[in-house]
Amino acid sequence: MTIELFRDDSYLKENSVTISEVIPEGLIFDKTIFYPEGGGQPGDQGILIVGKKKTNIIGTKYINNKLVHLVDDVEGLKKNDTVTVELDWPRRFSHMQVHTSLHLLCSIIPYPVTGGSIGDGRGRLDFDLEIKPDKEKILNGLNKLIDEDHIVSISSITDDELDQNPDLVRTMSVKPPRGSGTIRMIKIGDNVDYQPCGGTHVKKTSEIKKVKSVKIENKGRMNKRIIINF
Ligand SMILES: [Zn+2]
Incomplete structure (x- = not known):
């Protein structure tokens, strides 16, 4: 291993x-x-x-x-x-910035995530959501959280603790890795976002570039795709 x-x-x-x-x-x-x-x-x-x-x-x-x-x-x-x-550090650091910003997006749009993708300077999440959210609110909300410089910390909980708190799982399309007995948790700030995740993140939100634009696409009645560009 x-x-x-x-x-x-x-x-x-x-x-x-x-x-x-x-x-x-x-x-x-x-x-x-x-x-x-x-x-x-x-x-x-x-x-x-x-x-x-x-x-x-x-x-x-x-x-x-x-x-x-x-x-x-x-x-x-x-x-x-x-x-x-x-x-290739510039590419990876960009993935870390985009990835962490998608956690921030989860905190702004409190609905289940059905899919997502991380690119260099660009990322998206799909939400199980009927009403199209306001993209200006999302843009301003993300940049506010970036400015507030929240600490990103890593911890873990047991499989049993996760079973007792199923709401912690935000992404329906990616199951938290089980088997080792513990699940890796990522927390942003005191109460910005807290969810299982195995990815790579920045240490504090001020390391994320400012979000330049937000685009929302209708991917079905109950599916809204939110794309953010840096
Ligand atoms: Zn993550």
Whole structure:
């Protein structure tokens, strides 16, 4: 099992790792700072450095429950090699900003989330909601929460505690990961947002860029898509 360093510290940008397995699609490491595609957030990209040779890591995702760093060419790389990896930090930091802003959007629109997606400088959530909300209110609400500089903190609860408080789950399309006995929780401010999430976030909301525009699309009578651009 790869140790997922990005869960406790999403600001790690490079580190030294040991290859634990080479598969045709890429490499599995003993530990990683690369976030694997999931929960609407794209997998990380970056580079792998061995001596003077640099190889692109073009994506990161789970394949058969293994956290795989996708590389075009695995030739010359073998188990137990120690290599240096560097994250494409501007891209990842943008994902962290957009991801955290979607938590803020959840606090402004208190309805169940049915889907979502995170991009570079852009994100969206779909809500189980009949009435189209006011986009100016959303824009101003998001920028107010960003300005207020709320702390984003990580904690955990047990599976049982989550079962007793099912309302904590906001996203219907992504089930919180179970099995380890505890669920990772993300809290923003004292009472802005609190929900299970495995993604990468900024440490405080003032690190998020100001939201430039909000767009709302009707995706069915009970489905409104809210797109935010930075
Ligand atoms: Zn999150």
